Amino acid sequence: MILTNKFHVEYDFALIDRDYDIFLVEKPGYLDKTNILDLATQRFLARAVQYSFGRKALLLFDKNDISEKQFREAIETDYPDATVKKLDILNEDIRKQSFYYQNRLLLQLLVNSIRVPRMEGFSYNNLTGKFFYGDPSWRSRDRKTKQPYSMYFLEISFDPGMYLNLDVRTFRKNKYSKSGRFYLIDPNTGIFRRKLKEDNVRQEDLFTEASFGSSHNTVEYLDFGSFEDFSKCKLGVMEQFLQDVKKYLGQYVTLSAEEREGDQCYKESKKEKDNLSGVDYAVILDKLGVNIVDVCRTEVSERIVSRLVGELQRFYGITPQLGELQESMYNIRVIHKQEYYEEQQLPDPHSDDLHGYIVQHMTQEEHTDLLGAPGEKESPVIHKILVELILKGDVRAGQISIYNWEKLCANKDWTFVQRQRLKAPEGGFEVITNSAGKTTRNRFLYSTVNISPDGRMNFRSFDDTEIAADGFEEKIRYTFDTYEDKQRRGQKDVEGLVFSDIENIHAIIRTKEKTMPNTSAIWKGLKATNVRDAIIRDVVIGALGAYKEFNPADDMYADSLAAVLGEQQPTFTKGELKKLMNMRTKAGKRFNRFLHNEYGIWVSPEIKDSDFSDEYLLENVTDIKYFIDEDTDGEGITSLNYYVGPTKASLQLSIHNASIVRQVQAEEDVEFEELLPLMAVDFVRIGSYTVLPFPFKYLREWANIDCE
Numbered sequence: 078m079i080l081t082n083k084f085h086v087e088y089d090f091a092l093i094d095r096d097y098d099i100f101l102v103e104k105p106g107y108l109d110k111t112n113i114l115d116l117a118t119q120r121f122l123a124r125a126v127q128y129s130f131g132r133k134a135l136l137l138f139d140k141n142d143i144s145e146k147q148f149r150e151a152i153e154t155d156y157p158d159a160t161v162k163k164l165d166i167l168n169e170d171i172r173k174q175s176f177y178y179q180n181r182l183l184l185q186l187l188v189n190s191i192r193v194p195r196m197e198g199f200s201y202n203n204l205t206g207k208f209f210y211g212d213p214s215w216r217s218r219d220r221k222t223k224q225p226y227s228m229y230f231l232e233i234s235f236d237p238g239m240y241l242n243l244d245v246r247t248f249r250k251n252k253y254s255k256s257g258r259f260y261l262i263d264p265n266t267g268i269f270r271r272k273l274k275e276d277n278v279r280q281e282d283l284f285t286e287a288s289f290g291s292s293h294n295t296v297e298y299l300d301f302g303s304f305e306d307f308s309k310c311k312l313g314v315m316e317q318f319l320q321d322v323k324k325y326l327g328q329y330v331t332l333s334a335e336e337r338e339g340d341q342c343y344k345e346s347k348k349e350k351d352n353l354s355g356v357d358y359a360v361i362l363d364k365l366g367v368n369i370v371d372v373c374r375t376e377v378s379e380r381i382v383s384r385l386v387g388e389l390q391r392f393y394g395i396t397p398q399l400g401e402l403q404e405s406m407y408n409i410r411v412i413h414k415q416e417y418y419e420e421q422q423l424p425d426p427h428s429d430d431l432h433g434y435i436v437q438h439m440t441q442e443e444h445t446d447l448l449g450a451p452g453e454k455e456s457p458v459i460h461k462i463l464v465e466l467i468l469k470g471d472v473r474a475g476q477i478s479i480y481n482w483e484k485l486c487a488n489k490d491w492t493f494v495q496r497q498r499l500k501a502p503e504g505g506f507e508v509i510t511n512s513a514g515k516t517t518r519n520r521f522l523y524s525t526v527n528i529s530p531d532g533r534m535n536f537r538s539f540d541d542t543e544i545a546a547d548g549f550e551e552k553i554r555y556t557f558d559t560y561e562d563k564q565r566r567g568q569k570d571v572e573g574l575v576f577s578d579i580e581n582i583h584a585i586i587r588t589k590e591k592t593m594p595n596t597s598a599i600w601k602g603l604k605a606t607n608v609r610d611a612i613i614r615d616v617v618i619g620a621l622g623a624y625k626e627f628n629p630a631d632d633m634y635a636d637s638l639a640a641v642l643g644e645q646q647p648t649f650t651k652g653e654l655k656k657l658m659n660m661r662t663k664a665g666k667r668f669n670r671f672l673h674n675e676y677g678i679w680v681s682p683e684i685k686d687s688d689f690s691d692e693y694l695l696e697n698v699t700d701i702k703y704f705i706d707e708d709t710d711g712e713g714i715t716s717l718n719y720y721v722g723p724t725k726a727s728l729q730l731s732i733h734n735a736s737i738v739r740q741v742q743a744e745e746d747v748e749f750e751e752l753l754p755l756m757a758v759d760f761v762r763i764g765s766y767t768v769l770p771f772p773f774k775y776l777r778e779w780a781n782i783d784c785e
Contacts, residue, residue, distance in 0.1 A: 083335035104159040115271040125190035128206025229294040240589040259283040300731040304603035316596040343701040359393040367397040368406040387451040482532035494574035496521040512555035513562040560584040590738040602682030608652030634664035
């Protein structure tokens with residue numbers, strides 16, 4: 078069973094109407110540039126405000142707390158051009174007009190009203206029409222004053238199509254801005270909220286939505302290392318949120334996640350892997366040789382160079398050259414970060430013209446972990462640098478060497494296309510009508526690569542600032558514009574085009590849908606096996622005696638564990654017991670399940686174990702899976718849909734990114750299945766599969782260097 082973040086909702090409109098009044102507020106311009114949304118909750122004590130963007134917002138009040146006339150007069154006092162209207166939610170036409178598909182905005186408004194007691198250790202916040210989840214550990218405090226100077230939240234929102242998404246939002250103390258949207262921690266309630274006009278607060282004590290430089294806060298998508306870890310990852314927060322919806326809003330709404338059966342897994346055979354990816358990087362690198370250029374010439378950079386030399390000799394059998402840039406070699410260039418050259422007012426080598434060179438930069442400041450001698454295993458950082466060099470070399474040579482392309486494609490050319498928005502000149506581009514018949518100011522740079530059966534690559538670039546040079550350009554521009562226009566309503570993005578026949582161009586479309594494991598089962602399993610829970614030693618020893626009778630083949634294991642337990646304190650933790658049981662052994666797993674079934678003592682949830690795959694559904698977020706949808710978006714269009722996660726064999730206790738469902742649509746028959754092997758490679762994202770066919774990596778490199 079495949080679970081996703083697409084939800085179905087049932088409402089009891091009569092109960093909602095019985096308990097609440099809902100108002101629609103409208104004002105010319107963007108409402109979040111005013112205090113209207115915050116006045117509603119701070120001054121008029123609205124239960125919740127819902128606001129996405131633009132000129133409209135929804136407000137939720139307890140029944141008869143304020144009349145339409147009272148609220149209108151109060152709002153119009155400060156904002157005379159605003160209008161206020163009470164909505165009759167029992168009227169289906171009004172619901173469709175006000176709340177959209179599946180009454181999505183009504184659900185978000187109700188959700189925004191959820192509050193939890195402070196003792197829960199986390200909080201929800203309806204900030205300027207949005208809904209935020211906060212954890213105390215996500216606040217950074219000044220060491221001296223102990224006051225927060227930075228914090229981040231997860232914004233919980235139902236996007237069009239009823240996709241539930243959680244996105245990181247970061248706020249920091251304001252240092253420079255004197256205008257904009259400012260926030261503060263209310264001195265009376267401790268609630269983080271928008272600054273109101275009447276708040277008398279110093280500018281430096283306010284917060285603004287921004288990160289510190291290049292430092293961005295992230296939250297793992299899935300982390301099942303412990304219950305505490307899970308409760309702070311996105312899927313753990315989502316599970317907590319869904320429980321709270323049921324607890325606080327269960328009489329009004331019922332949520333159920335999308336379920337699907339029959340997704341197929343692309344399984345790469347050993348023969349395929351040997352044929353397609355079994356390329357010897359040392360042979361490729363040795364053809365041109367490796368040259369290392371130390372621009373920094375510091376003690377630190379010299380040690381980094383020494384590490385590079387050592388690893389190349391040890392793991393690749395290559396002795397690199399040291400010196401200046403060489404056109405005929407693979408060059409690794411050690412330089413400082415850009416900030417260094419700005420502070421020292423020195424020429425920045427990042428902006429050097431490197432036309433004709435194969436160069437991979439590495440900065441001294443970001444690679445201080447390479448100061449020691451080579452270890453038993455190759456550094457993944459250095460491996461990544463060498464792979465990047467090979468890819469750049471392939472682009473310049475116009476030939477794939479890192480992958481055995483001839484084994485994949487027989488007698489067929491494939492073309493891959495990406496586009497990126499051009500930077501507008503001062504004053505912007507003039508308005509035009511694009512190929513899809515839509516007016517726009519945007520202009521795009523298109524990059525294409527045609528790959529022949531022998532792996533030869535022919536790159537081409539063009540933009541749409543002028544009339545198309547030929548039928549190929551016109552076809553590509555028209556197809557990109559048309560697919561993009563069709564996806565706009567669902568907030569989906571066209572990431573690229575691919576085709577073997579220009580009359581049947583395929584579009585790869587990134588959707589809002591993400592696959593999920595069974596978060597409820599993971600929550601229950603981790604909570605019941607919390608490593609901090611206490612356990613009585615003698616109970617476990619007694620259970621071992623019963624276990625020996627139940628499974629005499631494990632006598633030695635049971636006797637050994639009993640002896641070790643006899644040396645423990647009378648009461649100790651499940652975490653300590655788990656280490657002693659050695660869950661990597663079959664006997665440890667059998668005893669864990671015996672304890673659970675016969676004594677109600679659960680030590681390990683065994684989330685990764687294949688015996689529990691149908692319970693936890695981790696397969697939903699691993700490997701390459703795909704399915705055919707014969708009625709995409711209800712429009713009768715057939716698409717191949719796929720999603721990519723880490724390989725099951727490489728899965729650790731956490732996954733940083735979600736597995737996003739991508740649609741492949743074509744003008745005629747979809748023939749994308751034969752390209753699935755192009756994502757089962759580990760040289761784009763080292764150690765894991767890539768989410769787009771790897772030739773798109775070549776296109777990105779082409780766009781960054783001048784190969785014309």
